[in-house]
Amino acid sequence: MNGITWSPRTWIGLFPVTVALASATPLAQAQSFNIDLGGGATPSNSYGGAASQPGYWNFVGGSPQMLADIGGNLTGVELLTPFATWPATFDHPGTSGDDEALLDDFMTWTPSGSMPFVVQGLPIGTYQFYSYSFAPDSANSWVDIIGAPEGFQLLGGGTWPGSHQLGLTYALHTVTLTQPTDVVINVGVWNGAWGGFNGFQIVQVPEPATLGLLAMGGLAMIRRRRAV
Numbered sequence: 001m002n003g004i005t006w007s008p009r010t011w012i013g014l015f016p017v018t019v020a021l022a023s024a025t026p027l028a029q030a031q032s033f034n035i036d037l038g039g040g041a042t043p044s045n046s047y048g049g050a051a052s053q054p055g056y057w058n059f060v061g062g063s064p065q066m067l068a069d070i071g072g073n074l075t076g077v078e079l080l081t082p083f084a085t086w087p088a089t090f091d092h093p094g095t096s097g098d099d100e101a102l103l104d105d106f107m108t109w110t111p112s113g114s115m116p117f118v119v120q121g122l123p124i125g126t127y128q129f130y131s132y133s134f135a136p137d138s139a140n141s142w143v144d145i146i147g148a149p150e151g152f153q154l155l156g157g158g159t160w161p162g163s164h165q166l167g168l169t170y171a172l173h174t175v176t177l178t179q180p181t182d183v184v185i186n187v188g189v190w191n192g193a194w195g196g197f198n199g200f201q202i203v204q205v206p207e208p209a210t211l212g213l214l215a216m217g218g219l220a221m222i223r224r225r226r227a228v
């Protein structure tokens with residue numbers, strides 16, 4: 001129709017395009033977030049947490065709040081903390097530095113029950129949610145994100161193990177949004193314990209289309225090498 005022949009030369013011609021798309025990752029990262037809840041210190045930008053995602057940490061002590069991405073740029077994404085929660089601090093023995101900044105402050109509520117934290121305005125896509133709830137005196141926390149296949153997850157407590165551990169300091173859920181939808185993170189406690197939620201990290205998972213373009217870029221490189 002338009003006479004394009006998919007020769008190696010065509011692939012080489014596409015190479016700058018694929019490189020340009022591949023280097024556009026800051027756009028993809030624009031919807032990843034680090035959030036510290038509570039009333040104490042906030043982790044430094046070099047802190048990656050359990051998600052190994054360093055960058056800007058939002059400090060949230062109430063509701064609602066617009067969030068900045070890990071690049072520190074304000075976005076249209078908003079976090080709603082439950083009305084019945086308030087910021088608090090507690091000194092975990094053993095934590096220090098950025099771990100302490102994340103885990104020694106939290107949003108709390110009266111004993112038992114559950115609280116919904118809501119993230120609004122996330123673009124369509126797939127995200128990993130790291131939800132932190134770690135208390136030295138309570139092993140009664142749980143996290144459940146509506147629509148996530150992992151479902152209900154119990155979290156531990158007690159002595160700080162020196163690094164983050166899944167099922168102890170944080171829960172991990174996968175959320176896929178096929179249309180603009182609020183993400184509801186239910187956090188709860190049982191057995192008469194006090195509730196406490198330290199924060200979370202939202203990590204955007206690269207879309208298959210993006211991975212396909214990256215693969216095309218790699219293919220173009222291979223073909224170019226062969227053409228030389």
Ligand SMILES: [Ca+2]
Nearest residue numbers: 091092095100
């Ligand atoms: Ca501490």
